[in-house]
Amino acid sequence: MPFARLATATTPTCHLGLGLAAVGRPGYINLGRETDLGADRSVASLRARTHELLDAAYAQGVRYFDAARSYGRSEEFLADWLKARPDADDLVVGSKWGYTYTADWTTDAERHEVKDHGLPTYERQRAETAELLGDRLDLYQIHSVTPDSPALTDKELHAKLAESAAQGLTVGFSTSGPAQADAIRAALAVTVDGEPLFRTVQSTYNALETSAGPALAEAHDAGLTVIVKEGMANGRLAQPHAPDALKAVAAQTSLGCDAVALALILRQPWAGVVLSGAATATQLASNLHAAVVDLDDDQVDRLAGLAEEPRAYWERRGSLPWH
Numbered sequence: 001m002p003f004a005r006l007a008t009a010t011t012p013t014c015h016l017g018l019g020l021a022a023v024g025r026p027g028y029i030n031l032g033r034e035t036d037l038g039a040d041r042s043v044a045s046l047r048a049r050t051h052e053l054l055d056a057a058y059a060q061g062v063r064y065f066d067a068a069r070s071y072g073r074s075e076e077f078l079a080d081w082l083k084a085r086p087d088a089d090d091l092v093v094g095s096k097w098g099y100t101y102t103a104d105w106t107t108d109a110e111r112h113e114v115k116d117h118g119l120p121t122y123e124r125q126r127a128e129t130a131e132l133l134g135d136r137l138d139l140y141q142i143h144s145v146t147p148d149s150p151a152l153t154d155k156e157l158h159a160k161l162a163e164s165a166a167q168g169l170t171v172g173f174s175t176s177g178p179a180q181a182d183a184i185r186a187a188l189a190v191t192v193d194g195e196p197l198f199r200t201v202q203s204t205y206n207a208l209e210t211s212a213g214p215a216l217a218e219a220h221d222a223g224l225t226v227i228v229k230e231g232m233a234n235g236r237l238a239q240p241h242a243p244d245a246l247k248a249v250a251a252q253t254s255l256g257c258d259a260v261a262l263a264l265i266l267r268q269p270w271a272g273v274v275l276s277g278a279a280t281a282t283q284l285a286s287n288l289h290a291a292v293v294d295l296d297d298d299q300v301d302r303l304a305g306l307a308e309e310p311r312a313y314w315e316r317r318g319s320l321p322w323h
Helices: 002-008 033-037 043-059 074-084 119-136 155-166 180-188 213-221 244-253 257-266 281-292 297-304 310-319
Strands: 016-019 064-066 092-097 099-101 113-115 139-145 170-175 200-204 225-229 273-276
Touching: 016 043, 016 281, 043 074, 043 281, 064 225, 064 273, 074 092, 074 119, 092 119, 092 200, 119 155, 139 200, 155 170, 170 180, 170 225, 180 200, 180 213, 200 213, 213 225, 244 257, 244 297, 257 273, 257 281, 257 297, 273 281
Parallel strands: 016 064, 016 273, 064 092, 092 139, 139 170, 170 200, 200 225, 225 273
Antiparallel strands: 099 113
16 A cells, blocks of 8 residues: 555654645636636646645655646646656655546636546546556546445446556545545445455545545545545635634634644544645645644634535535636
């Protein structure tokens, strides 16, 4: 398992990763994106920004980088960086398949990505990822599994994934939507020749959306590495959008709302890697302070009151504009 190396890592930030969803393409749903990226969303500009973030993250002890086929050119940007940094051989590289990017490098496309968990899509995207990342790819995940996903029942797909696992690739899945817990539990039951297929799970979990927590604990107990995405709730937990309770706790710690929000997740005993989705080096530095935030029980209890009903949370997320 590539994540086993994190168990012996000594840097405070080794359990924080960098996700490239916000910088691999010009349009995304994070709040404050106009300020973060400005008007220049060219390929060259976002490539340079991605490399700056990767440099900063690696220098500060981050050792997991997360991309996806649907994150625009994120795999390409990451591959370029890896080729320029052959010395960075102590990190874990993950990507995802199952969505095809369709926005053609615009922010106003009618559809930015198309989901398909069928075997032909896997085979096509696996080849595309291999062409870019080659043997630097450690983890390949099914992107956004839901309880009705055919990826949970397609035996031919399972066999192909198991072949990749036998060749040394770690196979995992990510989840989204209000029924994440159901999807996680269904995926835990998937086996090939009597052996569990999936070795990692990547799910949305944050102060506003905690419903997957019990299922993620079960996954951890079953031996999977748990990766947490959207810990900032697409910017809803960062200044200036953060709830008052989070702002008050952040003021007590003298750190940012973002660091506190991510620290809350790091407290979970099942959280293996918590992703930063930073779009700027300043955001990344602030996010990484999560590793040193020490929340007391009273502060944790106050933040627990922020949790929303899952369906309401996902409805609001679904209404966020791409910009």
